[in-house]
Amino acid sequence: MKAIQVKEPGNLQVVEMEAPEIIHPSEVKIRMKVMGICGSDMHILHGENPFASYPRVIGHEVAGEIVEIGEEVTALKVGDKVVIEPMTSCGECYACQQGRPNVCEKVEVYGVHREGGGRETMVMPESLVHKVDESLDWKEIALIEPFTIGAQSIYRGQVQEGDHVFIIGAGPIGLCCLKMAKQAGAKVAISDINEKRLAFAERWGADDLINPQQENVEEQVSRWTSGMGANVVIDAVGLPQTVEQAIAVTSVAARVVLLGFDQKFSEIAQVGITKKELTICGSRLQTHRFGPVVEMFNSQQLHVEDLVSHQYDLNEAKEAFQLMEEAHPEVRKVIIKL
Ligand SMILES: NC(=O)c1ccc[n+]([C@@H]2O[C@H](COP(=O)([O-])OP(=O)(O)OC[C@H]3O[C@@H](n4cnc5c(N)ncnc54)[C@H](O)[C@@H]3O)[C@@H](O)[C@H]2O)c1
Ligand SMILES: [Zn+2]
Ligand SMILES: [Zn+2]
Structure with missing residues (x-):
């Protein structure tokens, strides 16, 4: 599969790597469809994110379609459109006990601390995957994660x-x-x-x-x-x-x-x-915001697609990042079709 990887600061490439397989029965395999580029991806590219290590597959504003499910998966099925909640926590520290896993002492963000979703295939635990309505298009679905930041x-x-x-x-x-x-x-x-x-x-x-x-x-x-x-x-x-x-x-x-x-x-x-x-x-990341934000998107209340100002294909990832780099006044959200 192809993946968008920052090999070391300043060096972003579309690379070929082995596609992941389901290991745990509660995991799902997703054919990734879209990735929004975020300011924090630019920080990783510039070597300015203290949490990132290299090489790193980036992408935390990501969504795709389920292509395989583990035996214990109950809430999702093959063909579902889904968005990733790109964050894990320890479940034990003070923040986790307070119901605030977004500031967990050991919080890890996909695409920053661990491999992200800017690639063709990704395997994720069911608990971090949210089904969205069939009628939404990928451009919209790509915006759900930044909207959870707004909601927080x-x-x-x-x-x-x-x-x-x-x-x-x-x-x-x-x-x-x-x-x-x-x-x-x-x-x-x-x-x-x-x-x-x-x-x-x-x-x-x-x-x-x-x-x-x-x-x-x-x-x-x-x-x-x-x-x-x-x-x-x-x-x-x-x-x-x-x-x-x-x-x-x-x-x-x-x-x-x-x-x-x-x-x-x-x-x-x-x-x-x-x-x-x-x-x-x-206000950091989000806690329990995916549910309500997905609900808002599903019910077509928001009409936010026009936040996306530019779209690129996976093999044009470098051009997409170059556009972000140039910071033209008319650039808002840039997305990459995976
Ligand atoms: N806490 C979190 O979870 C979280 C998540 C994502 C982003 N962020 C942070 O949110 C901030 C915004 O992110 P973004 O992606 O929208 O960044 P961005 O750089 O695209 O937008 C920042 C905007 O601020 C404007 N600006 C600059 N100086 C200004 C000033 N003095 N007064 C008013 N506007 C000014 C810029 O013109 C630009 O339009 C960044 O600091 C980013 O690190 C935080
Ligand atoms: Zn982001
Ligand atoms: Zn914790």
């Missing part, structure tokens, strides 16, 4: 109907957060320095658009909320200054959700946090 942020920020939510960054993740916040009945303002992405966010229902290069973000959020400030702020950029901004634009009793992995320090005065009694939290 909405959950962590306790977004409620009528809340004013400010999302910093209209990249694929910020846009997934936008759609999920709108689904929750919130009003949403979103910022980006890329006008094309802002225009797309407007199409997806954003109530207010802010370009920080053209206007003062604090003033604009204040105006948009009639002086109250945002009840929930989601930082989907992850720079030291966006973390500072996120805290500065809050209302009283607000929630601030951070998604970035930057190691640089932000400068924040405690008084602003205490006085407003802010809840500041991280």
Whole structure:
């Protein structure tokens, strides 16, 4: 079978390797169909992901069709369209016991810590495979995983109907957060320095658009909320200054959700946090979000296919990554047909 492998930092190839076989009776074999390219795949390619080892088959936004099932598999059958939940946990540490396996001490992500789904065939435990509706096309199914990241942020920020939510960054993740916040009945303002992405966010229902290069973000959020400030702020950029901004634009009793992995320090005065009694939290991967997000996709509520701006074939994987590298303003989600 063919697979998309980062051999070492800077060297991505489509390689030939042996196809995996079912070993455990609770596993399924999947003919992979689609892979979305994510910012974290780019980090692995650049040697900037501390968790990745090389060579590594990448791909965690992946889906395919079941071609074989183990003897103990009950919920899935040959021919089912499925999406992969690309994460494993130990089941024993404090996080796991708290029902938060996404921050397990030993969490492993397929495509990062272990071999991913950017390949023609993959074997997975039944428990990490979610059946999706027959009527969905692969382009849509490829978006389910990033939408679970958005869903987790909405959950962590306790977004409620009528809340004013400010999302910093209209990249694929910020846009997934936008759609999920709108689904929750919130009003949403979103910022980006890329006008094309802002225009797309407007199409997806954003109530207010802010370009920080053209206007003062604090003033604009204040105006948009009639002086109250945002009840929930989601930082989907992850720079030291966006973390500072996120805290500065809050209302009283607000929630601030951070998604970035930057190691640089932000400068924040405690008084602003205490006085407003802010809840500041991280949001990493997802916990139990696949079920509800798959349900939303199945019921055709979302209409999100247009997030995919470019599609490539497996043998064009290098071109697809090159396009991501060039960061054209009109590029949103790039997918590879496997
Ligand atoms: N926590 C998680 O589980 C998780 C999962 C996936 C991605 N992420 C993180 O989420 C972030 C967003 O991911 P993405 O794939 O959408 O990235 P992306 O790079 O495609 O999008 C980021 C967007 O932010 C915009 N931007 C840059 N500076 C800005 C500023 N000062 N104000 C407003 N917008 C600004 C960019 O123009 C771009 O459109 C990244 O930090 C990524 O590492 C976290
Ligand atoms: Zn991703
Ligand atoms: Zn654990």
